[in-house]
Amino acid sequence: MAIIIDGKKIAKYIKETIKEDIKELKQQHSLIPGLCVVLVGDDPASMVYVRNKERACKEVGISSTVIYMKEETTEEELLTTINTLNQDNRVHGILVQLPLPKHINEESIINAISPSKDVDGFHPIHAGMLMNGQQGLEPCTPKGIIRLIEETGQSISGKNVVVIGRSNIVGKPVALMLLQRNATVTIAHSKTQNLKEVAHNADILVVAIGRPKFVDSSYIKEGAIVIDVGTTRVEGSLYGDVDFEDAKDKAGYITPVPGGVGPMTITMLLENTLAAAKRTL
Numbered sequence: 001m002a003i004i005i006d007g008k009k010i011a012k013y014i015k016e017t018i019k020e021d022i023k024e025l026k027q028q029h030s031l032i033p034g035l036c037v038v039l040v041g042d043d044p045a046s047m048v049y050v051r052n053k054e055r056a057c058k059e060v061g062i063s064s065t066v067i068y069m070k071e072e073t074t075e076e077e078l079l080t081t082i083n084t085l086n087q088d089n090r091v092h093g094i095l096v097q098l099p100l101p102k103h104i105n106e107e108s109i110i111n112a113i114s115p116s117k118d119v120d121g122f123h124p125i126h127a128g129m130l131m132n133g134q135q136g137l138e139p140c141t142p143k144g145i146i147r148l149i150e151e152t153g154q155s156i157s158g159k160n161v162v163v164i165g166r167s168n169i170v171g172k173p174v175a176l177m178l179l180q181r182n183a184t185v186t187i188a189h190s191k192t193q194n195l196k197e198v199a200h201n202a203d204i205l206v207v208a209i210g211r212p213k214f215v216d217s218s219y220i221k222e223g224a225i226v227i228d229v230g231t232t233r234v235e236g237s238l239y240g241d242v243d244f245e246d247a248k249d250k251a252g253y254i255t256p257v258p259g260g261v262g263p264m265t266i267t268m269l270l271e272n273t274l275a276a277a278k279r280t281l
């Protein structure tokens with residue numbers, strides 16, 4: 001039976017540290033980290049994510065604001081809002097909730113955020129820094145995944161890691177972060193042949209594909225660390241990409257869904273906002 005990597009619990013104690021750091025910033029420098037979230041349209045899932053982010057900010061003492069913009073907002077209007085936030089020195093982090101309505105080009109919006117305020121870590125400058133092994137603001141989900149793996153106490157160096165999924169927000173950056181930690185990394189995707197055999201070679205398996213219960217025990221090497229990034233809502237319930245019940249007897253460590261990667265993503269956003277604020281000192 002695998003050891004459950006409890007993302008909720010880990011996130012809770014990281015938040016305690018963030019809270020203490022923010023208290024100190026306030027006392028010593030009168031600086032209150034500020035996050036501004038921009039939400040375009042009224043997608044219910046995005047609304048929930050934004051509310052969760054607001055709640056988490058409040059918990060640790062980050063001043064958060066949400067700018068709600070209507071679905072018909074033009075790209076120019078959104079760019080104007082971002083430019084205003086780029087100039088506002090009370091705002092240390094800007095997060096534009098994705099996905100954006102189809103008529104807005106996500107790439108130009110992400111590129112318009114000042115890299116110093118890009119707490120999502122999606123700006124090409126940050127992607128490039130990650131590629132070159134330079135210290136920038138790292139994307140939140142991959143950063144959270146690394147922390148979860150580190151919490152197992154098992155070393156990453158020299159391990160065979162398989163990342164299933166190659167998105168710019170999860171698969172690719174987490175693969176780079178693991179490579180930087182001296183893992184031997186394979187990135188698998190929808191065109192990968194013999195995926196089961198490839199995955200079966202992994203000491204650490206990260207699954208980020210968005211297909212509920214896709215990975216069962218037959219993909220997993222005995223004793224492997226399994227990180228399930230997937231979150232798919234089916235009839236009101238949240239499912240991961242890993243069939244948890246089937247996988248838990250084969251894996252050595254496993255993250256649950258919910259309560260694994262999700263809470264860490266928000267916590268890393270708080271950490272990035274704090275880091276962005278500290279850099280202004």
Ligand code: NAP
Pocket residue numbers: 141164165166167168169170171188189190191192195208209210211229230231232261262265
């Ligand atoms: P994405 O952009 O849709 O990318 C999915 C990736 O999975 C693609 O690279 C795709 O391959 C690959 N894939 C799809 N079906 C596959 C299959 N049958 N076999 C092998 N590879 C397959 O997704 P994403 O944004 O990375 O998100 C992935 C999942 O993580 C989603 O469920 C999302 O909701 C979740 N997520 C959770 C958090 C969190 O905080 N918990 C954060 C971000 C994302 P191709 O490139 O070949 O198409």
